[in-house]
Amino acid sequence: MKATANQQPSGTRTSSKPVVVETVNYYKQLGVRVNATPKSIEAGYEAKIKEFPQEQYPEEFRKIREAYDNLSDPIRRDEYDFTRKNGSTQKLDTLIDKGTDAFAAGDFRLAEELYRKVLELKPDHSGASIALSGVYLAEDKLSMFDEVWKKVEALSPSTRSSVIGTMLQIRVLLQYERYEKALSVARALDKKHRAWRRVYLTDYTDVLMMNQLGDEAWGIYEEMAGELKEGLDEDLNENNDVELKGDTLQFYFYWIKIMVYTNKMQFWHKVKQEIRAYLRSLPEGAERESAVERLLEESRELAENRAYKEALLFAELAHYIDPGNPAVQQQRTLAQGGNKLLLETDRLIKDKSMYPGVQAKANDFFTSEGYRHPAERLDQAPPDGMWPSGGAEHGDYFMTEGIRIMKRKYPHVYKSHQQLWDKLMS
16 A cells, blocks of 8 residues: 555556455454553564464464564554554444445445445444545545545544544555645645654655655655654653654665665765664564564565665665574575676676677566567667678677677676576577
């Protein structure tokens, strides 16, 4: 549901399904009560991972980790509690499920009717409000969309719930690629509740990035990094019993992504030093383990999308605080290799002495899952004056010779798809 900081707008489209509230019971997964203290949540987590170690129960361990990550952070927990407020009943769940099916089938009228029925029975059912607002966006009924969220705002008992409700509204708008509308809502939120910016910062960042406002986002993060460093976090809870500081690690994740997206790598040393200071401050145990796992997850996701340079940044941070972890070592090595491949591929493509057919295939191998047509013969014409003419037969010769040169000059490019290169030569 959530956009990432380095995504770019891709035009308006209608989502195939509405946003639906998760029904996973994180409290039950950790074996704690809904009013559990942070210490009780950590104790529940420690007990569960001992009962279900990762090596023997990978799926159970993943669910336990997910539950802990969502409940140990006050903002995530607040969002989770908001969307599952007062629980649910079988009747309401059935109506929501039928509404989701109707929406997927394109029957917006029936979906609207079902979601409205839920809200008649339970006016503060956030899941139904979110889904109904998605129906109105799909039908391009912006005034009706606004009406839904005005009612959510009116039913919000506190500033905190109001802010979280607006965050969910922004996410729905981003999912349906209503970037300008999302920017308007986000700016209004920032103007009204600036003191809460740490809470809604990542959503605000998503909006800025989707509207190509990366430099503005960078300025905000530099400002807030200074606040973090000086310990200026405010107690945002109206009852002064819980301090909401936001997800600090997520803050740094986004700062790195914005740095890369806005091409400000000259600031990496500064950003890295501040992140390392934060990581060093984490106590041994569940909190530090969770940070390592989140760094690894981020690195893996970036590597899967061939963003090896960024993947290496996160892998190096994980290695900094847990160098002996085999999973960290493995991911770091993978990211290092991918980064070398990326640099070599870039140099090869810019190498004017290389045969263009080799350059084209190197780019194809890097950007696709693999060479989909191994029997296909390249006959791409080289630039005038670089290679003698002579038709396909000469083209085959220069392709073969080009691969041999590439194998020597760019070994990572060759080794990354050795079988494909060898097959192409033969």
